[in-house]
Amino acid sequence: MPTTASPLSAYPPLNVQVHTPRLSLLGATDELLERLVPTVRKGVAISPPWPFDDPMSLYEDSPEREWRWLRSIWSGRGRVSADFWRLYFVVAVDGEPVGMQDLKGVDFARFGTVTTFSWLSPDVRGAGLGKEMRQAVLHLAFEGMGAGEAGSDAFVDNHASNRVSEALGYVPNGVSWDTRRGERAQIKCWRLTREEWTKQRRDDIELIGVADCLPVLGIDPRKSPEASPA
Known part of the structure; x- marks a missing residue:
């Protein structure tokens, strides 16, 4: 499985990693974010149907796009409590950053629910990586954190995201507007x-650094008996 030689951070969420045979989710350190800047500068949302809801830094013109994108992640990394947290991961294939995968929990300690958000470089879309990275982050949520339920949403014409949800066993849960x-x-x-999720649970996904991260997020593993954090 892919590995990284990055030194450990004093902040546990940045040390969390998820490895599959095809890709890795790596805690979004500043070094990894800098390596993604050229992709963001080139453009992630490049044509309709537009995949992201407002406000979204990736719709801005460069260089405001990169500045706002970085500021939003820096701000999000610092907004962490038991009531709300968001983990940011850089998606790496063969050691090269190609996108991001986020995992968000709202009142996770009470409800055990998570939601996900992701994007990929246009250069690597259409090869099944979207499904693989969703499987990776779901493994983190269910296996590593003891989640009971995961949600996802996408604009009705975002066919790629909706196909991934359907393929992974999600069921329709209504509609909304944005x-x-x-x-x-x-x-x-x-x-x-x-x-x-258990029906499709994979045994080839590796979790690293989860146990040290749980207290930062206000998660008590003793109250999540399903979790087996690494």
């Missing part, structure tokens, strides 16, 4: 239970 680039659009909501 804006993208100032225009209203409908969103399709999805829900994945632990029971459904």
Whole structure:
């Protein structure tokens, strides 16, 4: 499996890693974010149908795009409590950063629910990496953190994201509305239970650094008996 020789951070969330045979999710350190800047500068949202809701830094013109993108991650990394947290991961293939995968928990200690967000460089789309990185982060949530349920949502014309959700056992969970680039659009909501995830659980995904991260997020592993953190 892929590995990284990056030194350990004093901040445990930056040390969390998830490895599959095809890719790695690595805690989004500043060094890794800098390596992603050329991809962000080149453009991630490049044509309709636009995949992201407002406000979204990736819709801005460069260099404001890169500045706002970095500031949003720096701000998000610092906003951590038991009520709300968001883990940011850089997706690496053969050691090269190609996108991001986030995992967000709201009142996780009470409800055990998570949601995900991701993007990939246009250069590597269409090769199944979107599904692989979603499987990786779901393994972290269910196996490493003891989650009971995962949610996802995407605009109805974001066919790639919706296909991934359907393929991984999510079921439709209603619709909602949001804006993208100032225009209203409908969103399709999805829900994945632990029971459904277990049916497709993989045994070739490796978790690293999860146990040290749980206290930072206000997660008590004694109250998450399903979790087996690394």
